[in-house]
Amino acid sequence: MRVAFLGLGIMGSRMAANLRDAGHELVVWNRTRSRADAFGGAVAATPAEAAAGAEVVVTMVVDGPQVESVLLGDGGAAHGAAEGTLVVDMSTIGPTAARAIGAALGERGLRFVDAPVTGSSPKAEAGTLTIMAGGAAEDVDRARPLFEAMGETIVHAGELGHGQMVKLLNNAVAVANAIALGQALLAGRATGVDLDALVAVMGAGSAGSAMLDLKAGPMRSHDYATLFKTEHMLKDVRLCLEETQAAGVPFPAAADAREILSAAVGRGHGADDFAAVIEVLEGLAGARL
């Protein structure tokens, strides 16, 4: 397919490379032009230029305002795309922003799918991301060959915005599990048990989790080398709670997580990995791991 790929950051450059390797015809654009030149192939001067002649426009940028700017701003893709072009945003922007952008694109005769991803840069490089798509079934089906070149687990989460919502729920559960883990490690330390034994037992059984595998070590060594920033996790959990509150459903584990994440950001850990929630839990416990 002819694809305009907008945003060649750490994730986007790897995802675009997998599309190219799968035989798709790419025109790329990036805010910092040098990254696009380094990527090679056809480079457009503006998103509008990239979108001219494309069947699908893919965006992979930082947040909702950037997606809006790249699609709807001056020189935005909407100004170059032919009627009926499918726009697929793979950034994490929240359901409300996704619905608003979808409505604006719809007024211009363009189709829109929100398709955020989970998985870090190694999975982006390997083409094994998890991709959760929201939008009309026929639009998601059109994008599927592209998703299959970039991802391993690909799901249709529901209507427009629901890809975003699934991602927010996923992240809220992840951080809730991380917080329970951190509290248990501190409880283990305080009661005197061997923490290696505790971690081994949890990993072998009912307390096992991705967070145990990924965060128990960093929490114990206070190593917050960033995989996922605390401030980004806080943003996601806040967006999640806005949606659940609007839906009238309580989500106490996420609300607790928001408070802990917020305290971690307030103590200067915003740019650290969210394993830094252990700093707040240690403060509460009055002890260090």
Added chain:
Amino acid sequence: MRVAFLGLGIMGSRMAANLRDAGHELVVWNRTRSRADAFGGAVAATPAEAAAGAEVVVTMVVDGPQVESVLLGDGGAAHGAAEGTLVVDMSTIGPTAARAIGAALGERGLRFVDAPVTGSSPKAEAGTLTIMAGGAAEDVDRARPLFEAMGETIVHAGELGHGQMVKLLNNAVAVANAIALGQALLAGRATGVDLDALVAVMGAGSAGSAMLDLKAGPMRSHDYATLFKTEHMLKDVRLCLEETQAAGVPFPAAADAREILSAAVGRGHGADDFAAVIEVLEGLAGARL
């Protein structure tokens, strides 16, 4: 080794069979004699008789009072065991009971290790239990050949009672993860996302957990066929909180879990699997999955 095995319930009978298959010389006792006769081999009339001549006495019964009765009551193993005999309790009784029983056995010249297990009857049958032992290193080492016939992951968790403590911490984290999962499923339902997609995404990434694998299905279908009773989980979480409070460390996720479990038991789900926490969460959400 010559082993007295006391308690041939669902777990104990399978664990004892693995000891016998590994070549250990067993004398068994069970409160209901017919189960011991069905197990076969040497059957003792009392725990004291079973313990006479044994190098190691293993108990696998229901709770602390039963362990105390079987070891220290009339006809208890302590009355038949030679000085220096090692007693290994593999029941879940809590750290306080383990320490008290250890002290009473110590006064009679007997050694004691607490070694509760995690894993259900299939793992007991396969000899792949997780075994967490508390006690003196030399005592744990003496028991290790027996543990290796019954378990796969075997850890020395620390001093006497710490095997129990690790099990309680493990269970508290498990139920905390289950509660966050249940809340997320309800939030997903309320916001309209496809729950199959949500479960698939969580399982592929950072929200993955043993509880997701084991409880998402039962929660969604309201199927509480018992793997682990809600009232037993409540007991474990309460014991966990008693210990953490005594150690002066807060464990909010466990305290929240205690409230939810307690409400579930109060609504008649004590004998149901603890997936029944979803009933309480549904009440809070004012909606069903």
